[in-house]
Amino acid sequence: MRLKHLFLVIFYFVVYCRENESYKILGIFHTPSKSHYIAGGALMKALAEKGHEVTVISPFPQKKPLTNFRDVSVLGIEKLLDELFPNITDMESMGVAEKLNLTLTFGVIMANFTLTHKVMQNFLSTDNVAYDVIVMQIFMNEAFLGIGHHFKAPIVGFSSFGASKWTNDMVGTPTPMSYVPHIQLKYTDRMTFFQRVCNVLAYVGETLYMDWIYMPKQAKVYNEIFPDPKPTLDELLRNVSLVLVNSHFSLQFPRPYVPNMIEVGGLQINQTPKKLPTDLQQILNNASHGVIYFSLGSNVKPKNIPSEKQQEILNAFRKLKQIVLWKWDDPLVPGKPDNVFINSWYPQDDLLAHPNVKLFITHGGLLSITETIYHAVPVIGIPLFADQHLNMAKAESQGFAITILINDLSEATLSTAIAEMLNNDRYAKKIKLMSDRYRDQPLTPLETAVYWTEYVARHKGAPHLRSAGLDLSFFAYHSFDxxxxxxxxxxxxxxxxxxxxxxxxxxxxxxxxxxxxxxx
CATH class of the missing domain: 1.20.5 (Single alpha-helices involved in coiled-coils or other helix-helix interfaces)
Known part of the structure; x- marks a missing residue:
C-alpha cells in the first residue's frame, strides 16, 4: 500500500507541476481606445496572477506596478485617432464604402506608427526573452504578425469585437453571407432577399478592397520593418495558432466556428463586483426612484456632441425623477439639472451591478452590451460607428433595447424612449432571460481565455487545431473545381x-x- 501511495503522490505532483507550469507571455495591444484594451488587459493581468511572466506592449501602462507584469509603453497613438477622426460622429453620415476605406487607412497608419516607434524598435532589438506565446490584439494590424516570427513564438489573436474578416481569415472560420450580417450593416441574421443582396455586396467589396489595396499596404509595412529572411505576410496570416473573440453565442447570432476560434465574450466583467467609491455608493443607495447611467464610450469626445444636442439631452433628463450619472469629460452647457451628476470616469461594470441602476444609455459598443446583459440592465442605444449599429440591431431584435440614431436624438425622442423603457417591464424581463442564458457557462470567460492561452503554450502552438481549409485555394475551398x-x-x-x-x-x-x- 505504501508503494501505491508513493506512486499516487508522484503522479499528482507531476500533474500539479504541469498544470502550474509558468510561461513567458507577450501581449501586444496597440489600440488607441482604452475600452478595447480593457478586455485584453484583463486577460494579461489574469495570466500574471497565475504566475506567468507577462510583458505587455500598449499605450496604457498600469498606474500601480503588478507582480509578474512588465509594461512597455508605446505612447502617442491616441493623437492619430484625433487627427484622422476629428469628429467621430461624422461617420454616421458616411456610406459603407467610405467608412471601410477610412477605417482601413487608419489601420495601416496605426500599424506603421507602432512598429516604427522608438520604444518598439528598441524592444525588438534588445529584448531577448524566449516567449512561449504572444497574445496579439487583432484589429487592422496584420504587419504585427512579424513580431511572432521575430520571437519564434506562436500567436494567439485577441479580438475586442466578435468574429470578422480580420480574425476569420487567420484560422479559416467560415462566414455564410446568407445569414451572417456584415459588421458595417444594421441587419440581423434574418435578412430579406434585398438585405442579403446588400450583405453579399458588402462582403465582396470588403474582400476585394482588403486583398487588392489594404493587405499590400500592410505587407509593405511588414517588409520594411522586419529583415529577411522571413516568410511572406500571407503565410504568417494563415498560421495563427488560435483566436479569442469577444462574443458568446447567447449574445450574438449563432454562427459556425473552427476549433481554434474561441468565444470569451465578457472576460473583463468582474464576477464579484468591486467596491464602489464612497460618494458614488451613497448616490446609488439613496436613489429612491432608481438610477440611469449614460456613457458614449471612450472614443466620443465632448466636442463631438454639439451644444444644442447637449441641451436637448439635459431637457429630457430634467423631467425625470431618476438620478442620471453621465460619463462626460468636459463641463456641459449651462443649465444642468440637480438630478444629473457628471464625471469623467465611472467604474461601469461595477456600477451596472448595483440593483438601483434601471437603465443604461450607451453607444452600443460590444463591451458595454456584454456588461449590460450580464447585469440585466435594459439599454437605449445611440450607435455612432464601427460595429455599434450591428450590436444595437441585435439588441433590438432580442427585445431588450431601443435605438436612437444620433441625427434623430432630441428631447422628444429621448424622453419617449426612456418612458417606454421605465414603464414597460418587457425589456427588463427580456434582458433578465438573456442574462440567465449568458451566465450559464461551465467556466467564466476569463477562465476560458486563460485556459486556451496556456493550451497553446503547452502544445507548442497547437498545430493540430489548424484547419486544412487554410491551405486550399478559393476555388478548391468552395469545391468549384x-x-x-x-x-x-x-x-x-x-x-x-x-x-x-x-x-x-x-x-x-x-x-x-x-x-x-x-x-x-
Missing part, C-alpha cells in the same frame, strides 16, 4: 447518350424503312 469537373462529366455523358440515342434511333428507322420497302 469539383463542380466544374462534375458538370463537364455530366455534360459529356449527356452528349454521348444523345449521340448514341440518335445513332440507334436512326439505325432502327432506316432498318424499318428498308423492311417496309421490301414488304411492298
Amino acid at each position: 469539383v463542380f466544374a469537373v462534375l458538370f463537364v462529366a455530366i455534360y459529356s455523358v449527356w452528349r454521348l447518350m444523345k449521340f448514341l440515342f440518335r445513332r440507334i434511333v436512326l439505325r432502327l428507322w432506316r432498318k424499318c424503312s428498308t423492311n417496309e420497302k421490301k414488304n411492298q
Whole structure:
C-alpha cells in the first residue's frame, strides 16, 4: 500500500507541476481606445496572477506596478485617432464604402506608427526573452504578425469585437453571407432577399478592397520593418495558432466556428463586483426612484456632441425623477439639472451591478452590451460607428433595447424612449432571460481565455487545431473545381447518350424503312 501511495503522490505532483507550469507571455495591444484594451488587459493581468511572466506592449501602462507584469509603453497613438477622426460622429453620415476605406487607412497608419516607434524598435532589438506565446490584439494590424516570427513564438489573436474578416481569415472560420450580417450593416441574421443582396455586396467589396489595396499596404509595412529572411505576410496570416473573440453565442447570432476560434465574450466583467467609491455608493443607495447611467464610450469626445444636442439631452433628463450619472469629460452647457451628476470616469461594470441602476444609455459598443446583459440592465442605444449599429440591431431584435440614431436624438425622442423603457417591464424581463442564458457557462470567460492561452503554450502552438481549409485555394475551398469537373462529366455523358440515342434511333428507322420497302 505504501508503494501505491508513493506512486499516487508522484503522479499528482507531476500533474500539479504541469498544470502550474509558468510561461513567458507577450501581449501586444496597440489600440488607441482604452475600452478595447480593457478586455485584453484583463486577460494579461489574469495570466500574471497565475504566475506567468507577462510583458505587455500598449499605450496604457498600469498606474500601480503588478507582480509578474512588465509594461512597455508605446505612447502617442491616441493623437492619430484625433487627427484622422476629428469628429467621430461624422461617420454616421458616411456610406459603407467610405467608412471601410477610412477605417482601413487608419489601420495601416496605426500599424506603421507602432512598429516604427522608438520604444518598439528598441524592444525588438534588445529584448531577448524566449516567449512561449504572444497574445496579439487583432484589429487592422496584420504587419504585427512579424513580431511572432521575430520571437519564434506562436500567436494567439485577441479580438475586442466578435468574429470578422480580420480574425476569420487567420484560422479559416467560415462566414455564410446568407445569414451572417456584415459588421458595417444594421441587419440581423434574418435578412430579406434585398438585405442579403446588400450583405453579399458588402462582403465582396470588403474582400476585394482588403486583398487588392489594404493587405499590400500592410505587407509593405511588414517588409520594411522586419529583415529577411522571413516568410511572406500571407503565410504568417494563415498560421495563427488560435483566436479569442469577444462574443458568446447567447449574445450574438449563432454562427459556425473552427476549433481554434474561441468565444470569451465578457472576460473583463468582474464576477464579484468591486467596491464602489464612497460618494458614488451613497448616490446609488439613496436613489429612491432608481438610477440611469449614460456613457458614449471612450472614443466620443465632448466636442463631438454639439451644444444644442447637449441641451436637448439635459431637457429630457430634467423631467425625470431618476438620478442620471453621465460619463462626460468636459463641463456641459449651462443649465444642468440637480438630478444629473457628471464625471469623467465611472467604474461601469461595477456600477451596472448595483440593483438601483434601471437603465443604461450607451453607444452600443460590444463591451458595454456584454456588461449590460450580464447585469440585466435594459439599454437605449445611440450607435455612432464601427460595429455599434450591428450590436444595437441585435439588441433590438432580442427585445431588450431601443435605438436612437444620433441625427434623430432630441428631447422628444429621448424622453419617449426612456418612458417606454421605465414603464414597460418587457425589456427588463427580456434582458433578465438573456442574462440567465449568458451566465450559464461551465467556466467564466476569463477562465476560458486563460485556459486556451496556456493550451497553446503547452502544445507548442497547437498545430493540430489548424484547419486544412487554410491551405486550399478559393476555388478548391468552395469545391468549384469539383463542380466544374462534375458538370463537364455530366455534360459529356449527356452528349454521348444523345449521340448514341440518335445513332440507334436512326439505325432502327432506316432498318424499318428498308423492311417496309421490301414488304411492298
